[in-house]
Structures are given as C-alpha cells and as structure tokens.
Amino acid sequence: MLTQVLSIVRRRKWIVIGTTVGAILIGLLATLLMTPQYTAEATLEIQRETGSFVKVEGAAQKDNVVDQEFYQTQYGLLQSQSLAERVATDLRLQDNRQFFEMFGVKPDDVFGKPGGKAVSRADRARAAGGLLLAHFVVRPERLSRLVNITFTSPDPDLSKRVVDAWSADFVKVTLERRFDTTAYARNFLEGRLAQLRTRIDESQRRLVDYASREGIVNLPATAGTAGGPGTPERSLAADDLSALNQELAQATADRIKAESRLSGQGGAVVEALSNPAINSLRQKRAEVAADYARMLVQFEPGYPPAKALKSQRDQLDQSIAREEARVQGSLTQNYQASVQRERAVSDRVGSLKTGVLDLRRRSIQYDIYQRDVDTNQQLYDALLQRYKEIGVAGGVGVNNISVVDAADRPQYPSSPHMKINLALATLAGLLIGAGIAFLFERIDQGIADPSEVEAHLGVPLLGTIPKVSSGDPIEALRDIKSPMSEAYISLQTNLSFSTDHGIARSLAVTSSRPAEGKSTTTYALAHLLARQRRRVILIDADMRSPSIHHLVNLKNEAGLSNYLAGDDAVHAMIHTTGTEMLSVLTAGHHPPSAPELLSSGRLAQLIQTLSLDYDHIVFDAPPVMGLADAPLIVSKVEGTIFVVESHATQRGVASVAIDRLISTNANVLGVVLTKFDPKRAHYGYGYDYGYGYGSNAESGPDSEKAGR
Known part of the structure; x- marks a missing residue:
C-alpha cells in the first residue's frame, strides 16, 4: 500500500510540488498580511471549599466533595455574557470606536450612522462584550484548581487591561453573588420572623382569653439551673392538690402514730415510763417503800413512824396514778385531734381531686393553644438565631477566587507564527496535492501498469x-x-x-x-x-x-x-x-x-x-x-x-x-x-x-x- 502511494506521488510529483509551492506562497503571503496579535494571560485559583472566619454557615449549602460539576460551572461563569459586558463597561469599550475598528467592526454598525437612529449604550456594551468573548479563552489546568484566562487583541496594552479587569470583575461578581444570596436569605427570614411574631401574639392572646374565661390559673415555669432542668408551667389546683396530698399523708401518719401510742395499757405505761415527773415520783415511792420495809423488820405496822411511811407511800401511789391518768388523757386528745385533722385534710383532697379532674377536661383546649404558642415561639427563636448567623456570615465576605498570577504586558506577538504557518501550509499543500494526485488517478482509467492487464482484462x-x-x-x-x-x-x-x-x-x-x-x-x-x-x-x-x-x-x-x-x-x-x-x-x-x-x-x-x-x-x-x-x-x-x-x-x-x-x-x-x-x-x-x-x-x- 505504501509503495503504491509513493508510486502515485512520484508519477504525479509535479502536481504535488506545484500545489505545495502554491500553498507555501499563499501561507507566506497570508502571514505577512496578518495583523500581529498579542495575548495576555492570568492565572486564577478557584477553591471548592470557601473559608470562614466565624463558625457560622451562610445561606448557601456547602459540600466538601470536589466534583467536576462545580468547576465546569465556574468556567461557564468566567465566559458568561454578563461578565464580558461588565468588563466592557468598566473599561468603557462601548464608547471606544477604535476598539471596534481593531476587530474589523464598522463603527457605524455599532454607534449608528450619522443622522440615523442612535444605538443605546446597553446595545453597544452587549456588542463589545461579544467581541471580548470571541477573543477570550479559558484553559483549566488538569488535576488542579488553577485556570488560565487569556485575551488576544492587536493592542498589547488592551489585552493586559482586559485580562486584569476580567480577573477583578470575576472576583467581585462572585462576592456579589454570595452577598445577594445572603441578602435574599435575610429578607426571606425577616418576612418569616414578622409573620411568626404576629402568629405568636395571636396564639398568646387566644391562650390568655381562654384561661381567663375558663378560670385556669397556672404557675409560671421556672428556668433551669446549671445543676438541673427547670420546672414546666403547672396549674394552681394541681399544685394545691400536690401540697394537700402531702399533708394528708402526714396527717395519716400522725393519726397512726397517735393511735399506736393510745392502744392498750401498754401504750400508757410506755408513755408513762418516758415521763420525767412520773419517773421521779416512782423513784421517791421506791425510797419510801424501802424505808417502810426496813421499819417493819423492827417494829409493828401500828408503829407511828411506820404508819407515817405507809401514809407517804399511799400518797405517792395516788400521785403516780393521777399522773398516768393525765398522760392517758393527753394521748386520747392527741389521737382525736389527729383523726379530725386527717378527716379534714382527706375531705379537702377529695374536693381538689374533683377540681383537678374538671380542670383537666377544661385544659385540653388550653393545652392546644399552649402548644401553638410554644411551637411558634420555637420557630421564631430558631429563625432568629439563623438570621443572626447569616448576618454575621454575610458581613465577613470570604471569597474562594484568588488571582495567582496577574497579566503581564505582552512583549511579542502571539500570532501569526511564520514557521508554524509555513509548516501548516506545506502540510496542507502536500495533502491537497496528494489528494489531487489520487483524484487524477481515480479519474485516469488507463492501464498504467503491466500487472493490471490480466487483472482488469482477463487475458495474459x-x-x-x-x-x-x-x-x-x-x-x-x-x-x-x-x-x-x-x-x-x-x-x-x-x-x-x-x-x-x-x-x-x-x-x-x-x-x-x-x-x-x-x-x-x-x-x-x-x-x-x-x-x-x-x-x-x-x-x-x-x-x-x-x-x-x-x-x-x-x-x-x-x-x-x-x-x-x-x-x-x-x-x-x-x-x-x-x-x-x-x-x-x-x-x-x-x-x-x-x-x-x-x-x-x-x-x-x-x-x-x-x-x-x-x-x-x-x-x-x-x-x-x-x-x-x-x-x-x-x-x-x-x-x-x-x-x-x-x-x-x-x-x-x-x-x-x-x-x-x-x-x-x-x-x-x-x-x-x-x-x-x-x-x-x-x-x-x-x-x-x-x-x-x-x-x-x-x-x-x-x-x-x-x-x-
């Protein structure tokens, strides 16, 4: 196959040579007639994750996964028409006739013909932005966060100014976009907060009116301390019932205690043993009884001193009996008082139970109103906290776009390349010449080779x-x-x-x-x-x-x-x-x-x-x-x-x-x-x-x- 191709080229060499020489001459002439172009280049870094000086989040959701979709979006934003128009406006290119002439656009087509209808400034900015985009190139560097942006024009100073303005405006647009997003979130939250405040007022008013109408009195909730949680809001009747229930338990215990002290002689004896007055009389009686017993050893019971001791002993026995009777009466009174107190407290507890049950039936709607108030309040507190965080995050203004290398003024033209153009012209001439040669070979149906005779004619x-x-x-x-x-x-x-x-x-x-x-x-x-x-x-x-x-x-x-x-x-x-x-x-x-x-x-x-x-x-x-x-x-x-x-x-x-x-x-x-x-x-x-x-x-x- 290669031998046949070379043979065709050799036979049609003058066609190939003539076409190649013509292509070289055309390439040389075109290169000499081309206007020199200057390319300015800058390098930007686009970070996937934005830094934050405060530990709060902005309105936009952040994702730590580096994905190609994000960077493709950034490259698309770099080449957006709005950004190009902004650059043109910043550099006032829409009013520069020389700028349009530089790229082969007639000024009358942009500014309007003299005496005709004037073209608006916005239309001129759109036209200038289109020219900038046509000569602007974004080249991402593989496996990195860096991206190179270039702009080519016949003026090296213009190329540098456009690239610098493009870099700066892209950073500004990114910040403005983030600020606009945060501002939208703030405005949205402000409206929601106003709505929730109105709802809170209405729900609280509904709750108070119902409590006043139904006679529901609740004790306010207490805030928790560092050592434990606070107590929630509770009704007064329930609080009273809780207190009286404790009193009832105490009264019942007191009654049981009094009853146990009163039950049987044993209880009186036990209580008497613990009485100091009775113990003193019993000790004194024991002394008198001992003296009386010693005297009976020597004397008869009728002995006057013996009679006196016996009379003293009997008086002491009477005094002890009176004291024990007094203790017994005191215990009986104490027991009766405990029984009466227990009965009174029990009656009051029963009355409060009925009231609490009735209050519970009336508190169902109250609880509904209360939950509505609590829900609205929680939503309001959460949105208010979010509103504060967005305000802080939006005010910091952290940017994920940075200029790594600013554009330098081009010293040499980036095009045309004489050597490259001549090489391309030579290659094109060779290809076109070879194509023409092969075309002539296809058109030429003559037998050019002896080996074709038998193959095409079927005879030796x-x-x-x-x-x-x-x-x-x-x-x-x-x-x-x-x-x-x-x-x-x-x-x-x-x-x-x-x-x-x-x-x-x-x-x-x-x-x-x-x-x-x-x-x-x-x-x-x-x-x-x-x-x-x-x-x-x-x-x-x-x-x-x-x-x-x-x-x-x-x-x-x-x-x-x-x-x-x-x-x-x-x-x-x-x-x-x-x-x-x-x-x-x-x-x-x-x-x-x-x-x-x-x-x-x-x-x-x-x-x-x-x-x-x-x-x-x-x-x-x-x-x-x-x-x-x-x-x-x-x-x-x-x-x-x-x-x-x-x-x-x-x-x-x-x-x-x-x-x-x-x-x-x-x-x-x-x-x-x-x-x-x-x-x-x-x-x-x-x-x-x-x-x-x-x-x-x-x-x-x-x-x-x-x-x-």
Whole structure:
C-alpha cells in the first residue's frame, strides 16, 4: 500500500510540488498580511471549599466533595455574557470606536450612522462584550484548581487591561453573588420572623382569653439551673392538690402514730415510763417503800413512824396514778385531734381531686393553644438565631477566587507564527496535492501498469513496448539493439508459446481505438518473423484507414479490397519490401462497404491460398469499437493480438472490445501494452530493465565494466 502511494506521488510529483509551492506562497503571503496579535494571560485559583472566619454557615449549602460539576460551572461563569459586558463597561469599550475598528467592526454598525437612529449604550456594551468573548479563552489546568484566562487583541496594552479587569470583575461578581444570596436569605427570614411574631401574639392572646374565661390559673415555669432542668408551667389546683396530698399523708401518719401510742395499757405505761415527773415520783415511792420495809423488820405496822411511811407511800401511789391518768388523757386528745385533722385534710383532697379532674377536661383546649404558642415561639427563636448567623456570615465576605498570577504586558506577538504557518501550509499543500494526485488517478482509467492487464482484462500480457520519446519507431525497430526491438523480440518469444506448434500461422492485430500502436506492432512482428528466415506476408486489413503502405513506402493502388471484390490476381497485388522474406498486401481502394467484403467467403479463401506460399500471415485489422470489420477478420485467423496503449486506453473500453472479440469465437492470444513509460507505472521498477542492456559493449571491456 505504501509503495503504491509513493508510486502515485512520484508519477504525479509535479502536481504535488506545484500545489505545495502554491500553498507555501499563499501561507507566506497570508502571514505577512496578518495583523500581529498579542495575548495576555492570568492565572486564577478557584477553591471548592470557601473559608470562614466565624463558625457560622451562610445561606448557601456547602459540600466538601470536589466534583467536576462545580468547576465546569465556574468556567461557564468566567465566559458568561454578563461578565464580558461588565468588563466592557468598566473599561468603557462601548464608547471606544477604535476598539471596534481593531476587530474589523464598522463603527457605524455599532454607534449608528450619522443622522440615523442612535444605538443605546446597553446595545453597544452587549456588542463589545461579544467581541471580548470571541477573543477570550479559558484553559483549566488538569488535576488542579488553577485556570488560565487569556485575551488576544492587536493592542498589547488592551489585552493586559482586559485580562486584569476580567480577573477583578470575576472576583467581585462572585462576592456579589454570595452577598445577594445572603441578602435574599435575610429578607426571606425577616418576612418569616414578622409573620411568626404576629402568629405568636395571636396564639398568646387566644391562650390568655381562654384561661381567663375558663378560670385556669397556672404557675409560671421556672428556668433551669446549671445543676438541673427547670420546672414546666403547672396549674394552681394541681399544685394545691400536690401540697394537700402531702399533708394528708402526714396527717395519716400522725393519726397512726397517735393511735399506736393510745392502744392498750401498754401504750400508757410506755408513755408513762418516758415521763420525767412520773419517773421521779416512782423513784421517791421506791425510797419510801424501802424505808417502810426496813421499819417493819423492827417494829409493828401500828408503829407511828411506820404508819407515817405507809401514809407517804399511799400518797405517792395516788400521785403516780393521777399522773398516768393525765398522760392517758393527753394521748386520747392527741389521737382525736389527729383523726379530725386527717378527716379534714382527706375531705379537702377529695374536693381538689374533683377540681383537678374538671380542670383537666377544661385544659385540653388550653393545652392546644399552649402548644401553638410554644411551637411558634420555637420557630421564631430558631429563625432568629439563623438570621443572626447569616448576618454575621454575610458581613465577613470570604471569597474562594484568588488571582495567582496577574497579566503581564505582552512583549511579542502571539500570532501569526511564520514557521508554524509555513509548516501548516506545506502540510496542507502536500495533502491537497496528494489528494489531487489520487483524484487524477481515480479519474485516469488507463492501464498504467503491466500487472493490471490480466487483472482488469482477463487475458495474459504478451509484451510491454516502451515509449519512443523521439524519432521514428520504424527506425528504432531497424536497430536490433534498441529497447523497442528488444521489447518486440520478447513479444515474439511469448507468442512462440501461445500455441502447441509455436507462433500461429495466421495472426490479426487489433485494438479498441485508433492510434494505439496497432500498425507499428503489426509491422514489427512481421519484420521480426522475416528476420528469422520465415516467409511472412503483412496484410493491411484496415481498408477504412490504411497505414501499412506508409510504413514500407509503397503505393496503395490495388490490394485486399480488390481481391475481396472479385479480382483473383492476388499475387500481382503483393509487394516485396526491403526486408528479405517479408511481403506486403496493401489495403487497396476504399470500398463502399468493408463489412460486406469481409463477410464473404473470399477472406478465408485468401488465407488458405496464401498459407501455401507463406509461413505466417499477419493482418493489420481495424479497431474494434464502433466497427464490424475487426470481428469479421479475427474470426477467420488462428490467433488475435490485442494492442492497448498504456496510460491512455480506458480499462472499460478495452474490456468491452476484448469481450466483443471473444463473442465472435476469436482466439485472443493476449495483450500487447504499447507506449509504456516506466516512470508512470505504479511501482516504477523492473519493466525497463534489460531494454538497453549491453548496448555499449562496442566501447570496449572497460566501458562495459563501467556501465555495470
């Protein structure tokens, strides 16, 4: 494939060279005529996560995942029309006529024609922004947060100013966008807070009115301390019930205690034992009883001192009994008082229970109103806190866009590049030239290579005849060492293998159209056969346009047409030539209808008659296409040679002509490729090897050695 391409380029080299030179000249001229362009560049850093000086969030939700969508959005914002118009407005380009002229825009198209309708400033800014965008480029750096922005214009100062303004305005727009988002959130929260304040007032008013109407009194809730939570709001009746319930429990305990102290004598004794007065009387009685017992040991009971001690003991017993009776009465009174207090507190608790149950039934709607108040208050507190946080975050103004490298004033033009343009022009010229060459190859249906003969025509190649660049082909044939003679000798050799008895006795040479080398081939073949000491007769069967008599310098007076018309003196019509053993029968006078003469039986009779005197009969037949002469001739001979002019005869035409011959039962021995130029062959090697080999042998051994 590569060899074929190179062969096509070599054959069409002047087309490729001319196209390439033309493209280079056009590229050079275009480069020289181009206006120098200057490109300014700046580098920006776009951070995915925005920093914050305070531990509060703004209105926009933040995502810590680095995604390509975010950066593509930023690149799109960098190339937005609004940002370009802002840059144009900041630099006042919408009022600069020179700016529009710089980019090939007529000022009248932007500012309006004199005396006509004036163009608005906004429209001019939009037009200037469009021009800026057309020459503005965003180039992100892979696997980084950096992005390069460039602007190209004929003015280096303008390029620098545009890039600087673009960077600054992009930072400002980002801050403004964040501030606008926060401001929108603040405005929204302010409206919601106002609505919640109104709802809180209405719900609180509804709650108070219902409590006043239903007589519901609740104790306020208490705030929690650092040590624990506060107490919620509770009703007064429930608080009283709780207190009285504790009192009831205490009264019941006191009653049980008093009852246990009162129950049985044991309780009185126990209480008396703990009484100091009774204990003192009992101790004193024990002393008196001891003295009385000692006195009875010595004296009788009637002894006066003994009687006095007994009387004292009895008085002490009475005093102890009175004290124990007093204690018993005190316990009884205490018990009765405890029972009365327990009963009174129990009655009050029962009354409060009924009141609390009734209050609970009336507090269902109150609780609904209370929950409404609490919900509104919680929403209000949450939104108020959020409002404060947004206010702080929006006031800080942290930006995620920073300028890493500011633009420098371009010192050298960024375009046009002479070397690059010439290289591109050369490449384009080569490609276009190669395309044209291949197009010509596709258009050219001629057989340019001997290997195409059998592939496209279906018959073998008998020989390849080189093209004679100058001189007479007949003179070249007479030189036995000429390339043409060598080629026809090769043809003769191939013909010797075409039949089982060598070269056919009768041969016809034809072609698809005139001037393909048919007559020369016929003469050359007859001439070479005669030189091999064979008797050969060359018959010019092209009665419409005879040419053989010119090749051998004879007059065309009487010939083939005369014999076919009925003149039997054929031997009188045969001429000898300068070549021994070679005779010629010219075409004769131009007949009214050559096909009628050829379709008669006299042509076969002529071949039979001449075969007795000649070894080979060679016919120079007329072309095949458009005529009936050639099929009539080739159907009568033993073999047919088809001549094809290389690089000229169309493959389709030659194929149709050969098919027409085969359809008449002609024995097509093969094709002779004439006027072949090896330099125009597809592969360009080997076909002319040996045509001039040894031609300088007469120069001596040294020259032959040097030629090799």
